[in-house]
Amino acid sequence: MHAEAVESSLRAAAEELGSEPGRLSGKVRIATPDGFGAFVLSPGLGTLRESHPGLAIEIVTATRLNLLATKEFDVGISLAKPTIRGVETTELASYPLGLYAAPRYLESSANITSIDDLQGHSVIGYVDSLLDIPALRFLDTSLPGFQPAIQTNNITGQWMATVAGLGVAVLPLFVGEADDRIVRILPDEVQIRRKYWLAVPRELQRLARTRAVQNALVELAASHPYLDSFLVGS
Numbered sequence: 001m002h003a004e005a006v007e008s009s010l011r012a013a014a015e016e017l018g019s020e021p022g023r024l025s026g027k028v029r030i031a032t033p034d035g036f037g038a039f040v041l042s043p044g045l046g047t048l049r050e051s052h053p054g055l056a057i058e059i060v061t062a063t064r065l066n067l068l069a070t071k072e073f074d075v076g077i078s079l080a081k082p083t084i085r086g087v088e089t090t091e092l093a094s095y096p097l098g099l100y101a102a103p104r105y106l107e108s109s110a111n112i113t114s115i116d117d118l119q120g121h122s123v124i125g126y127v128d129s130l131l132d133i134p135a136l137r138f139l140d141t142s143l144p145g146f147q148p149a150i151q152t153n154n155i156t157g158q159w160m161a162t163v164a165g166l167g168v169a170v171l172p173l174f175v176g177e178a179d180d181r182i183v184r185i186l187p188d189e190v191q192i193r194r195k196y197w198l199a200v201p202r203e204l205q206r207l208a209r210t211r212a213v214q215n216a217l218v219e220l221a222a223s224h225p226y227l228d229s230f231l232v233g234s
Helices: 002-018 034-044 046-051 103-107 115-120 155-163 208-223
Strands: 026-032 055-061 075-078 087-101 123-126 150-152 168-172 183-185 192-201
Touching: 026 034, 026 208, 034 046, 034 055, 034 075, 034 155, 034 208, 046 055, 046 208, 055 208, 075 087, 075 208, 087 103, 087 208, 103 183, 123 155, 150 155, 155 168, 192 208
Parallel strands: 026 055, 026 075, 123 150, 123 168
Antiparallel strands: 075 192, 087 168, 087 183, 087 192
């Protein structure tokens, strides 16, 4: 802990010496799950960019439990509470998910009146052998042993397959409700909620640019219509 505190102080001092007064510069790498990175973070960077145009933002996405394990990030978002050493974590926001399909798929397929009806439908999901995040195993409880007809390793692929009318998928509401090419089905029966965690290596917490990005993420979560924030910007 003492070594981390010393390193943090040195980094903060170097940042002050290398930046113009009142102006943040440098690079901040954000590691995040695919869905948050593509559909929430990337389109929500406007305010941060306007406030700190000198910051270079790197967004690294993946849907793997070990996304943050190497600590090669400045600010991290995770679907499970990180347990790696030297990282401070807080709950960022929860978000709802639901079942979605394209109207043309529904019109040409058997009626879906309950979750059990999915047994006879083309379901789109994650590649099971590559999925090591328990929070993303949506079908395991409702349809144990069920194998999706189409599997991809990221939410963007599932979304586009759903838009193309290839089947039914579980999607975050921040994806499904923003796209009028697909509709939500069984909204009363299928109500899923998951959580995002915010993580920052301890030695980077005092850096102004890291704090600026943290605050921007908190504010983004608080203002997003389909995220329920746990935090208040500071």
